[in-house]
Amino acid sequence: MLDQIRDLYQEVVFDHNRNPRNFRVMEDANRTIEGFNPLCGDRITLYVKIDGDGVIRDLSFQGSGCAISTASASLMTEIVRGMHESQAHALFQTFHRIATGKDEAVNLEELGKLAVLAGVRAYPARVKCATLAWHSLEAALENKETTVTTE
């Protein structure tokens, strides 16, 4: 039943939604940013610790959102840790291209673990759920100080 829906809600997504990783306040973060999706009211606070060389040492999040946005944030905190900010940026560009359906030759291998969220491309109304955490990370890397929104 609901086979198609399993494309969007894969087991990994349920797992990260039920038990989000790095779901904590980070007292010694050197970047903190609020992400907000005004369409659905989802909120995320993203904490990032980045060193002088631009390597993301640690990141964590707090907030409330749907399964897609929670899983996306949780996965992101795992995937991006240890990456240089330019790598994280490039990965988001790839993910964004695929999620928004701009990439016809979808190469899910490029996405690695993030591929479990690629199913969102069939749900235009839900793309922003999957990208909220990433927009927040982009803003944090650019060291913006205001709240970032998906709109």
Next chain:
Amino acid sequence: MRTAPAAIPAFDVARIRKDFPILGQQVHGKPLVYLDNAATAQKPKAVLDCIAKVYTEDYANVHRGVHALSQRATELFEGAREKVQRHLNARHSHEIVFTRGTTEAINLVAQSYGRPRFKAGDEILITAMEHHSNIVPWQMLCEQTGAVLKVVPIDRTGTLLLDQFEALLSNRTRLLAVAHMSNALGTINPVEKLIEQAHRHGVPVLVDGAQAVPHMAVDVQALNCDFYALSGHKLYGPAGIGILYGKEELLNKMPPYQGGGDMIRRVTFEKTEYNTLPYKFEAGTPSIVDAIALGAAIDYVNGIGIETIAGHEQRLLAYATEQALRIPGLELVGQAADKGAILSFTLHRIHPHDIGTILDHLGIAIRAGHHCAMPVMDFFGVPATARASFGLYNTFEEVDALIAGIHKVIEVFG
């Protein structure tokens, strides 16, 4: 305003559904179950045919030409105004102003009634269950005039606290703006009582009727409201057309909202003489065909009978509520004693957006989100709710499909 459901005979919903071509389709391979009527209602063939007919046979600009088409279009347009007048039992047809919708009607009152009158320290009273369209225009007016917004609180069932309302009314209160029925909670406010109390303090009242009008008979003279705003698209009519009813005496004292054609009597570069009511408030070419089709929608609704519709919807709501309350982890948001056909709910640990996506896969259209009522969400401490809202064409089988769908959501999320 509403007759007890038991007194209303059942009506032939299967026949009514045939009037709505869009309802016959499948979504994701399942029959469409449309339960997003509080956002917008689907249109009967009578409305669709009316739009096609007017554009095909009778269309021209109104109030301008001496030619036959223009006269025909004008007669149909003014005829629609009279239908609205009769439907709301307004005293005069010139008390009926065509707007783009409820939002524009409220903005019109804020800018034309409020802005020239209100001063720093004056108070505008609204309630905690208002839609953003009955909050933001007043906040803008407060910024412009220095007036202060006061909010009548609600309790956990979503019922307005009447003693608090009484306490908030003062000699500083200049206007009460209140929803007849809440879009997020379904609560029907005792507007007659509120208006009476407000008037005792000399406070005029605007009623936001966007949600109420499709579900109950509204008599603006019996209510004695000063302004009543509504949208055509929730009343099975077209989007882009709405109504502001205002008492003649008040409308006459108000300056025009927008300047342009049709709202003038005589223009020179030195001075412009404004047109009479209602044209003073209808600058520019109106949404002519949509207004005429709103008249067709009103005819359609009255052909069935608003009391009959209300009875059917109340039975659907009672059935849906009873079924929903049996679902473990489901919480209803909005349980006022007097409630319209809206079922707003949350599920334990499942976000409304996920509920919405999975129900959509089952062909069931509901709304998931904050319903343009973020303060209501804040009050109940939820980011969003899932909302099923019923209309005249919904069936008990569709309620069953919704309930089965919710069970499926819970199963998927385990």
